[in-house]
Amino acid sequence: MKGVIEELDWDGMGILRTGGREVYVPFTAPGDVVEVIKWRRKKRKLIAIDFEVVKPSPERTEPRCPHFGTCGGCALQHIPYGSQIAFKETKLSNILGIAVKVRPSPVIYGHRNRIDVVISAKGTGFRRRGMWWDAVDIDECPIFGGISKKVLKSLREFIEDHRPSLYEIKKNEGFLRYIVVREGKFTGELMVNLVTSKGTLPEDFPAYFDYADSIYWSVNRTKSDVSYGEIEKSWKSEFIKEKLNDVVYLVHPNSFFQTNSYAAIMLLEEVSKRIDGEKVLDLYSGVGTFGVYLAKRGLKTEGVEVNPFAVEMAKRNVELNGVDAVFRVGMDRDVGNLSTYDTVVLDPPRSGLHPKLIRKILKDKPESIVYVSCNPRTLAGNLQYLSEKYSLDSAVGIDMFPHTPHVETVAKLTLKV
Secondary structure (H helix, E strand, C coil): CEEEEEEECCCCCEEEEECCEEEEECCCCCCCEEEEEEEEEECCEEEEEEEEEEECCCCCCCCCCCCCCCECCCCCCCCCHHHHHHHHHHHHHHHHCCCCEEECCCCCCCCECEEEEEEECCEEEEEECCEEEEEEECCCECCCECHHHHHHHHHHHHHHHHCCCEEECCCCECCEEEEEEEECCCCCCEEEEEEECCCCCCCCHHHHHCCCCEEEEEECCCCCCCCCCEEEEEEECCCEEEEECCEEEEECCCCCCCCEHHHHHHHHHHHHCCCCCCEEEEECCCCCHHHHHHHHCCCEEEEEECCHHHHHHHHHHHHHHCCCEEEEECCCCCCCCHHHCCEEEECCCCCCCCHHHHHHHHHHCCCEEEEEECCHHHHHHHHHHHCCCEEEEEEEEECCCCCCCCCEEEEEEEECC
């Protein structure tokens, strides 16, 4: 099967239409002439698994990472960054039904402040695209930055010296499973978290990472392929710090923080300028990323979050920044009367808002809503229900995830008169 890639689908794969079929070809660009040798069916789609780019498109650019095309992390490094932004603007505009601009990330390599590196018998790096049991061996990650090379070198020295067993996911055997690296891009502080199965860690492990500000050993006692566990031991600082504009945040191994610090500043600014009034509810508040930032600007902020540890982190961030804000543990749909707030900030998981919360919003009718979403499809679905009583005033995309098809959206909703 041979033909020209006409366009990208919303997941960033090239679409080849020929012989009455549509085949989705990863790592291709519009204008590529490709020959597909083998494909497989997945979720009613034909996905190319063996193909060749016979004639490259003039739209292509040279990927910076030598592992692009095998690593499952990036999908669009071969697309010029300006074209990536145009692709995301078209995607958001089509899904939301209005024209949406996307603000580019100020930094497009070295922007990620966290990477979760697989340690396995197959290699030390990232999962091979489409193969959950395999891994691509890497020396560094250009998306994270130069310090990744130093950390991975130290890890390999530790493995060489001590010969610990490496995890085999199919057998659920082996000791070393992940190393998670986090960096404060504006503070330069570094955290290393080694995730293992149950066992004994050599006592000199921290010495291999003496340049890190915070070192953790976590144990995953389950079969689940996750990069976190129960904290077994730590060395040096309990947290690292990140600074976004004038707000400092504590970062812990088991807490979520926006993965692109540079674009996170734009996200905070876009949310801040859409706030009406003075009293704000930060729902799905996490570690207080939005709530503390808004409180720093003199707004009366209350945050609600289901995760008790995240709430504890938010309270610490309040204390660290000397702001007046209250955070508490609670379910998204069990909050009080939403009409008592001037603006409700929503930052739900990818699955979107719970139906009960949507019904509560429509019943309580707060004047203003700022909806932050990492999934434009669920955002569009939620907006359709909310349109019964709310108008979509504006929406902007923030490119938190360069070289991937993902994009963050900030939408402003106002109660209809």
